[in-house]
Amino acid sequence: MKKIYLDYAATTPVSEKVYEKMNPFFSDCYGNPSSLHSQGRKAKEAVEKTRKNIKNKLNAKKHKLVFTSGGTESNNLAIKGLAYKNPSKKHIITTKIEHDCVLNTCKWLEKQGYEITYLSVDEEGFVNLEELEKNIKKETLLVSIIHANNEIGTIQDLKKISQICHQKGTILHSDACQSFTKVPIDVIEEDIDLLTINAHKIYGPKGVGALLIKDYLNVEPLFHGGHHEEGIRSGTLNVSGIVGFGEAINEISLKNIEHMTKLRNKMIKELKNIKDVRINGSLEKRLCNNINVTFKDAEGESIVLHLDNRGIFASTGSACSSNTLKSSHVLSAIGLKQEDSHGSVRFSLGKETTEEDIDYVITNIKETISLLREMNPL
Ligand SMILES: Cc1ncc(COP(=O)(O)O)c(C=O)c1O
Incomplete structure (x- = not known):
């Protein structure tokens, strides 16, 4: 029987080239990128090369890139990390069509006393920009809006959304797990403050993602440990996964x-x-x-x-x-x-x-x- 996989939005296979690039980092170049010796330095070099590669792809000249375990963690880090860092602002705006990892993070914050506005969308899935503007107030810490929806594929206009957010003095985070490499994203041109991406939607491995954060913004870490990733995300880096992520972005x-x-x-x-x-x-x-x-x-x-x-x-x-x-x-x-x-x-x-x-x-x-x-x- 023929086998036809049409669930690439759920996940993709790791491509052969990605697999080949990842392979040496399991059993040959397995050093810890935090180690001083040459094995560690080699691993660190591979991680930094990937970081540069991903940042270039997104024109992220004014952002730091933090590697995470995937889209779920990046979205949690963006939303909770900003909330913990800025306890005086307790209003967050998101939409009714976010991925569960954004919605459930917001619902959890609601239980901690945050006010969350869930914007409605029209019959095609677009956010109403006037409604967005109307809802931003001085207590609004963050607007989190998915770039391309994982179920219906509708792509939001992030440039217009960021203009509104910044005119009204708030921060914009976007979950771009579905759009990354399929829709051009320029975080400077579109003025996006925080951006979530992951690897397994683009022929990379599962369990790897990243959060881009504008240089001057600070987020409170969710994990405390050995001060990896500038102290924002502690934990020994998943070197093979990160290398696979870097290779995958060249694939589409x-x-x-x-x-x-x-x-x-x-x-x-x-x-x-x-x-x-x-x-x-x-x-x-x-x-x-x-x-x-x-x-x-x-x-x-x-x-x-x-x-x-x-x-x-x-x-x-x-x-x-x-x-x-x-x-x-x-x-x-x-x-x-x-x-x-x-x-x-x-x-x-x-x-x-x-x-x-x-x-x-x-x-x-x-x-x-x-x-x-x-x-x-x-
Ligand atoms: C839009 C969107 N955000 C976040 C995620 C979660 O990403 P991950 O599986 O890497 O945690 C997914 C994947 O299902 C997604 O489609």
């Missing part, structure tokens, strides 16, 4: 983006030919590899499992919790009814996805949806 080229955009457009066009479907998210300002679709009168988990049996791997936005079927907070925020949200599936493409893959997937989706709709008692 403009050609890959054009390829994914073409296939994404083809798949959206074909999906629209199926009766009673809705494409979720913006059609124009959308990640090159994201397709989120609602099939009326079919259930998302059933679609994903049926496709899995046919060798196609996709994701549903709805998450099964222990005893309730909780619908996706992102799809609810863009106005989908609960039953429609449950009929939604995300397909995310990779640079290896081919036109034949899309044809095969479309044929199988059509068959699966017909079958499930026939079986639907309603």
